[in-house]
Amino acid sequence: MSDSVKRLAVLGSTGSIGRQTLDVVRALPDRFRVVGLAAGKNIALLAEQINEFRPEFVSYAPGNNEGKEVPAELAGSVRQFISLEDMACHSQADMVVIATSGKMGLAPTLAAVKAGKNVALANKESLVMAGEIIIKEAERSGAQVLPVDSEHSAIWQCLEGEKQKASRIILTASGGPFAHYSPAQLASVTVEQALEHPSWRMGRKVTIDSATLMNKGLEVIEAHWLFHMPVDSIDVLVHPQSIIHSMVEFIDGSIKAQLSYPDMRLPIQYALSYPERLPNPRLPRVDWSKINSLTFQPPDLAAFPCLGLAIEAGKRGGTCPAALCAADEVAVELFLSRRIGFVDIAEFVGRVLAQHQVIANPALEEIMEADAWAREKMLKITGGDS
Amino acid sequence: MSDSVKRLAVLGSTGSIGRQTLDVVRALPDRFRVVGLAAGKNIALLAEQINEFRPEFVSYAPGNNEGKEVPAELAGSVRQFISLEDMACHSQADMVVIATSGKMGLAPTLAAVKAGKNVALANKESLVMAGEIIIKEAERSGAQVLPVDSEHSAIWQCLEGEKQKASRIILTASGGPFAHYSPAQLASVTVEQALEHPSWRMGRKVTIDSATLMNKGLEVIEAHWLFHMPVDSIDVLVHPQSIIHSMVEFIDGSIKAQLSYPDMRLPIQYALSYPERLPNPRLPRVDWSKINSLTFQPPDLAAFPCLGLAIEAGKRGGTCPAALCAADEVAVELFLSRRIGFVDIAEFVGRVLAQHQVIANPALEEIMEADAWAREKMLKITGGDS
Numbered sequence: 023m024s025d026s027v028k029r030l031a032v033l034g035s036t037g038s039i040g041r042q043t044l045d046v047v048r049a050l051p052d053r054f055r056v057v058g059l060a061a062g063k064n065i066a067l068l069a070e071q072i073n074e075f076r077p078e079f080v081s082y083a084p085g086n087n088e089g090k091e092v093p094a095e096l097a098g099s100v101r102q103f104i105s106l107e108d109m110a111c112h113s114q115a116d117m118v119v120i121a122t123s124g125k126m127g128l129a130p131t132l133a134a135v136k137a138g139k140n141v142a143l144a145n146k147e148s149l150v151m152a153g154e155i156i157i158k159e160a161e162r163s164g165a166q167v168l169p170v171d172s173e174h175s176a177i178w179q180c181l182e183g184e185k186q187k188a189s190r191i192i193l194t195a196s197g198g199p200f201a202h203y204s205p206a207q208l209a210s211v212t213v214e215q216a217l218e219h220p221s222w223r224m225g226r227k228v229t230i231d232s233a234t235l236m237n238k239g240l241e242v243i244e245a246h247w248l249f250h251m252p253v254d255s256i257d258v259l260v261h262p263q264s265i266i267h268s269m270v271e272f273i274d275g276s277i278k279a280q281l282s283y284p285d286m287r288l289p290i291q292y293a294l295s296y297p298e299r300l301p302n303p304r305l306p307r308v309d310w311s312k313i314n315s316l317t318f319q320p321p322d323l324a325a326f327p328c329l330g331l332a333i334e335a336g337k338r339g340g341t342c343p344a345a346l347c348a349a350d351e352v353a354v355e356l357f358l359s360r361r362i363g364f365v366d367i368a369e370f371v372g373r374v375l376a377q378h379q380v381i382a383n384p385a386l387e388e389i390m391e392a393d394a395w396a397r398e399k400m401l402k403i404t405g406g407d408s
Numbered sequence: 409m410s411d412s413v414k415r416l417a418v419l420g421s422t423g424s425i426g427r428q429t430l431d432v433v434r435a436l437p438d439r440f441r442v443v444g445l446a447a448g449k450n451i452a453l454l455a456e457q458i459n460e461f462r463p464e465f466v467s468y469a470p471g472n473n474e475g476k477e478v479p480a481e482l483a484g485s486v487r488q489f490i491s492l493e494d495m496a497c498h499s500q501a502d503m504v505v506i507a508t509s510g511k512m513g514l515a516p517t518l519a520a521v522k523a524g525k526n527v528a529l530a531n532k533e534s535l536v537m538a539g540e541i542i543i544k545e546a547e548r549s550g551a552q553v554l555p556v557d558s559e560h561s562a563i564w565q566c567l568e569g570e571k572q573k574a575s576r577i578i579l580t581a582s583g584g585p586f587a588h589y590s591p592a593q594l595a596s597v598t599v600e601q602a603l604e605h606p607s608w609r610m611g612r613k614v615t616i617d618s619a620t621l622m623n624k625g626l627e628v629i630e631a632h633w634l635f636h637m638p639v640d641s642i643d644v645l646v647h648p649q650s651i652i653h654s655m656v657e658f659i660d661g662s663i664k665a666q667l668s669y670p671d672m673r674l675p676i677q678y679a680l681s682y683p684e685r686l687p688n689p690r691l692p693r694v695d696w697s698k699i700n701s702l703t704f705q706p707p708d709l710a711a712f713p714c715l716g717l718a719i720e721a722g723k724r725g726g727t728c729p730a731a732l733c734a735a736d737e738v739a740v741e742l743f744l745s746r747r748i749g750f751v752d753i754a755e756f757v758g759r760v761l762a763q764h765q766v767i768a769n770p771a772l773e774e775i776m777e778a779d780a781w782a783r784e785k786m787l788k789i790t791g792g793d794s
Contacts, residue, residue, distance in 0.1 A: 179662060183569010186685055192696065259696050269667070274681070275691040276565060276674055277667040281655070288662055295660075299572055305661040310578065310645050316702045 028294065031058030031115035033081070033106060033130055034122035036067040038225040039144040039170065039286060043119050044071060046291045049304045054294060058109045062126070069095035078114055079104050106130045111137030117294065119170070120145045123227050124351050125393060128152060132386070138163035142293035144170035146237075146244045147351070151344040152389050153247030168293040169248055173241050175289030176267035176280035177249060190271040191251055193241055194261040195321060196284075198233040201260065208325060211364035213357065224286075230354045231328075234367050235321060239332020240350075243343050246336055253336040258329065260319045265308070283308060327368040331375060340382040341392035342375065348396035349374040353404070362404055374399045414680065417444030417495050419467070419516055420507035422453040424611040425530040425556065425672060429505050430457060432677045435690045440680060444495045448512070455481035464500055465490050492516045497523030503680065505556075506531045509613050510737050511779060514538060518772070524549035528679035530556035532623075532630045533737070537730040538775050539633030553634065554679040559627050560634055561675030562653035562666035567635065576657040577637055579627055580647040581707060582670075584619040587648065594711060597750035599743065610672075616740045617714075620753050621707060625718020626736075629729050632722055639722040644715065646705045651694070669694060713754040717761060726768040727778035728761065734782035735760040739790070748790055760785045 034040045047054040060081035061068040079102040110118050110130035118134040119142045120127045127145025134141045136159050160167050173193050216233045231237035242256045264284040271277045282288050283306045323330045335346040353367040374396050381388050420426045433440040446467035447454040465488040496504050496516035504520040505528045506513045513531025520527045522545050546553050559579050602619045617623035628642045650670040657663045668674050669692045709716045721732040739753040760782050767774050
C-alpha cells in the first residue's frame with residue numbers, strides 16, 4: 023500500500039452518502055482504501071460491500087456489537103466486529119466518514135475528534151446538537167472537521183486561501199419540491215410527494231427536512247459552528263437549479279461562489295482528497311451551453327416555518343438546537359409513518375421549542391437530556407406515545 | 409507615514425481606471441498614498457489631481473517630459489517632472505498602477521517588472537503584445553503582475569489558495585450593447601450607440617472593443633499569460649448581467665466564480681490591497697433580493713468575428729497578438745473618427761492578420777516591428793493614410 027493511500031472508516035456505508043462515498047473510492051482505488059465499514063439496517067448491502075471492499079473491521083448495528091449475534095449474511099466473513107465508537111478512533115483509519123443519519127452520528131463524531139482523527143462529516147445533527155463541544159474538542163486535539171454537505175463544502179472551498187474572515191455566508195436552498203405550493207396544497211402534501219426532491223437524491227430524513235426547509239435551518243446552525251460565523255450573518259437564498267451550492271461575501275463586498283451539477287460525490291471527494299483535488303471521470307462537468315439561467319428568490323418563511331424555527335433555535339443557542347433536532351427527528355418519523363401531516367411537522371416542533379428551557383453552554387449530558395426531553399414532549403403532544 | 413501605507417504611482421490617472429483608482433485611495437487614505445501621477449491628455453484634471461493628492465513626482469505627457477515646456481496648469485506646481493518609465497520603476501513607489509490605454513502601457517509595464525516593482529495592470533494590450541516577455545521578466549525579478557481587469561481579478565480570486573492548476577477558465581462577457589443585433593443592424597451601428605455599454609462605464613477604446621467582442625478576445629490572451637493556461641482551455645460565456653465576473657473549473661469538476669455588481673473599484677482595490685481585503689463603504693454590496701436571474705449564452709462568433717480573430721491570434725502566438733492589437737487600435741480610432749463602419753473593424757483587422765508573417769518567440773524589437781507593420785498595413789487597407 024502506497025503512502026498516498028488514505029485509509030477510510032465509513033460509518034453509515036449503506037445509506038445514500040455512504041454508498042456515494044464508496045463510489046468515489048471505486049473511482050480512485052489508488053488513493054483511497056476502505057478499512058472500516060459500519061451500517062445499521064441494510065445488512066444484505068453491508069455484506070456485499072464487505073465482499074467488494076474487504077475492510078479490516080466492521081460494525082453491523084448501532085452501538086456496540088459485543089454479545090450480539092452476527093447476522094447470517096455476515097457470518098461467513100472473517101472480519102473483526104467492533105463498535106461504532108471504536109471504529110471512529112481506530113488507529114488504522116486515517117479519516118472517518120460520518121455518514122450516519124440523525125442523532126446516531128454524535129457519539130462516533132465526538133470519539134473521532136477526541137482521538138484527533140480527521141472527520142468527513144455528513145451528519146449535520148451532531149454539529150447542530152453539540153457544535154460547540156465538537157469544535158472545541160477538534161481544536162484541542164488538532165482533528166479537522168471537513169464538511170460533506172454540498173453547501174458547507176462550497177463555503178469551505180470559497181474560503182480556502184482567504185486570509186480574513188468572511189463577512190456574510192449566503193446558503194443556497196433548492197426550495198424543495200413545494201416552493202410554489204399554496205397553504206392548502208401544503209396541508210395535503212403526501213409522504214410520496216415529500217420524498218420526491220427536484221434536484222438532489224438523498225436519504226429519507228434529509229429529503230423530508232429539505233421539503234420543510236428544516237434542513238436549510240439545520241445547515242445555518244452547522245455553518246455557524248464550522249465557520250465561526252454569527253447566525254445573523256448567514257442568509258438563506260432559494261436557488262432552484264442547485265448549481266450554485268453556496269456563496270461567501272468578503273469585507274470588500276466581493277463574493278465567491280462554488281458551482282457544479284448537484285452530485286454529492288463531488289463534496290464527498292473534496293473532503294476525502296483535501297487539500298488536493300483529484301480528477302475523477304465519473305464526476306460530471308457543467309455544460310454551460312445547457313444552462314440558460316440561474317434564478318434566485320428569498321425563502322418563504324411563512325409557508326415554511328421550520329426554517330425560521332431553526333434560525334431562532336440557532337440564535338437561542340445552548341440546548342435549543344438539540345431540542346430542535348430531536349423534535350424534528352421524531353416529527354419526521356411520525357410524518358413518514360403517516361401519523362401526522364406535512365404542516366404538522368413545523369407546528370409540533372414549534373410547540374416543543376416554545377416549552378424548552380434552554381441551558382447555555384451545555385455539557386454533553388445536558389444536550390442528551392434536552393434531546394430526550396424533546397423526543398418525549400413531541401410524542402406527548404402528537405399522541406405518538408399512545 | 410505608517411509602514412502599512414502602500415505608495416502608489418498611478419500611470420494614466422485621468423482615464424477611467426485611473427480616476428477610479430484615485431477614488432479607492434480617497435476611501436482608504438490610511439492604507440494608500442499617491443506618490444506619482446501620470447497623464448497624457450487631460451492636463452486640467454491632472455492639475456486637480458496633483459492639487460488633491462500632492463504626489464512627489466508627475467509625468468504630463470507620453471514618454472519623456474525632458475525639454476518639454478511644462479503646461480500652464482501645472483506650472484505652479486513644485487513637483488518633479490519625470491518620464492513614464494522612470495515613474496514605473498521609481499524607488500519611492502511600492503506599486504505601479506498601469507492604467508494607460510493601448511500600446512502606451514507596454515514600456516512602463518516592462519520597466520516596472522524589470523525593476524521588480526509590483527504592477528497593478530489594467531492595460532491589457534501590454535500583456536497581449538508581449539505577455540511572454542513580461543511574465544518572464546516578472547519571474548526573474550520577483551515582481552508580481554496583479555490583474556485589474558474584472559474578469560482576471562475574478563479568476564485570480566478564484567485561484568487563490570488552490571494548490572493545483574485550473575483545468576478550465578470560463579471568461580464571462582456582457583455581450584456588449586449589440587448582443588441581439590441582426591447583421592443589418594450591426595452594419596449601421598453608430599459611434600454613439602457603440603459608446604453606450606449596458607453594464608460597465610469604461611474608456612472609449614475598451615468600450616468599442618467590448619461592443620465588437622475584441623475586448624473579450626484580448627482578455628483570452630491576457631488570461632493565457634497571467635494564468636499559464638492554454639488558449640484552448642479558456643472558454644467565453646456571454647452573461648449579460650455582468651454579476652459573475654468569471655469562473656474557474658478545477659480538475660475535479662468543481663467551479664468557483666467571483667461575483668459583485670459591475671464596479672471597477674472592487675478589482676482595482678483587490679489588486680492594491682492584495683493579499684489583504686479591505687472594507688470600503690463606497691463599494692456596493694450585492695442585494696440578492698433584487699437579482700432574480702443570471703443568464704448565460706454562447707458568444708455569437710459569426711456576428712462578432714473579432715472574438716474569433718483574437719482567439720486565433722492567441723493560438724498562432726508569436727508576433728500575431730501584437731499585430732492584432734495594433735490593427736485593432738487603428739481600426740477603433742478610424743471608427744471613432746467615422747472613417748470606417750462598425751463591422752469594418754473586424755473586416756479590416758482580419759485582412760491585416762491574414763497577411764501577417766508570424767515570428768515565434770519574438771524579441772521586443774520584433775514585437776514593435778509587428779506593431780508598426782500592422783498599423784501601416786491597416787492605414788493602407790482602409791485608405792486611412794490618404
